Amino acid sequence: MADLINGRAIAARLVRDVSEQVAAIVAQSGLAPGLAVVLVGSDAASEVYVARKIETCRAVGIRSIERRLPADTSQAELLSLIDELNADPTVHGILVQLPLPAPLDSNLVLDRIKPAKDVDGFHPVNVGRLSTGTGGLVPCTPLGCMMLLDEVIDDYRGLNAVVIGKSNIVGKPLALLLLERECTVTVTHIETRDLADIARRADIVVAAAGAPRLVRGYWVKEGAVVIDVGITRMTAADGKTKLVGDCATDELGHARAITPVPGGVGPMTIACLVANTVCAATLAAHG
Structure with missing residues (x-):
């Protein structure tokens, strides 16, 4: 049977490390790192995600600054808030919870965040730094995936x-992070021809298509690692409802290791x- 990569345990270990780093920063400067979380409207899923992020911030000692705006907030009002947070030296990270209500333009909003405060790693400057291997803040989910693979x-x-x-x-x-580790990387999607054949040649398979049980047992070679x-x-x-991943996990016993859903990648993102x-x-x- 494939080994399960326990994302909850690995995330808990990372959170403990972060908590120690925060304590050291407070001891040295007297000011805890600050994360501003901006939520526009009242999307149910977004409410859950924001609550989890704020809970984790509190657990490690990070100051969470929650800014809630009504769904009818204008583009100018939202951008003004971003400017305010950019200028605040006690705010070290800014996160705008997506999706934004229409007709707000998320690209304009994300581009307005200072790259140095873009803890989601979505700003074009951070994307460019990632592509050139010159530092910058890395998107949370891919970063978490690499930590899981490192196990x-x-x-x-x-x-x-x-x-x-x-x-x-x-x-x-x-894909860029894997290239940095000297992997040979093939980026595919659900429209890729002969996708199963391509996947079957991989030592590492990452399923991030948003298609439940897309990756079947015969798509994965024996001994591969699946994220x-x-x-x-x-x-x-x-x-009854249940959470399902992009992989048919019950068919992947021949893999070397696989992340479960839930309890794999999700905890690593926060x-x-x-x-x-x-x-x-x-x-x-x-x-």
């Missing part, structure tokens, strides 16, 4: 990695968010 892979050089999904949030940045980023709530025949906030605070302190 089972010591040497990435020459390994074949297939990333299924081409989003700016996961697929593209993760399942997908998470979809589905209703079973008995009317842990990496607080880690990025501490990184931003450290960089700010050193000019």
Whole structure:
């Protein structure tokens, strides 16, 4: 049977490390790192995500600054708030919870955040730094995926990695991180021809297409490592709902290791968010 990569345990370890770093920063400067979380409207899923992020901030000692705006907030009002947070030296990280209500333009909003405070790693400057290997803040989910892979892979050089999904949030940045480790990377998506055949040649398979149970057992070669980023709530025949990943985990016993859903990638995303906030605070302190 494939080993399960326990994202909850690895995230808890990272959170403990971040907590120690925060304590050291407070002891030295007297000011805890600050993360501003901006929520526009009242999307139910966003409310849950924001609550988890704020809870984790409190657990590690990061000051969370919650700014809630009504759904009818104008583009100008939102951008004005971002400018205010950019100018506040006690705010080290800014996170705007997506999706934004229409007709707000998320690209304009994300581009307005100072790259040094962009703890989501979405600003074009940070994307450019990632692509050139010159530092910057890395998107949380791809960063978490690499930490999960590090639990089972010591040497990435020459390994074949297939990333299924081409989003700016996961697929593209993760492909760049794998390239930095000297993997041979193929980026695919659900429209890729002969996708199963391509995946079957991979030593590492990352499923981030948002397509439940897309990756079947015959898609994965024996001994491959599988990272399942997908998470979809589905209703079973008995009317009960459950969370399902992009992989048919029950068919992947021949893999070397796989992340479960839930309990795999998800916990790492928030842990990496607080880690990025501490990184931003450290960089700010050193000019």
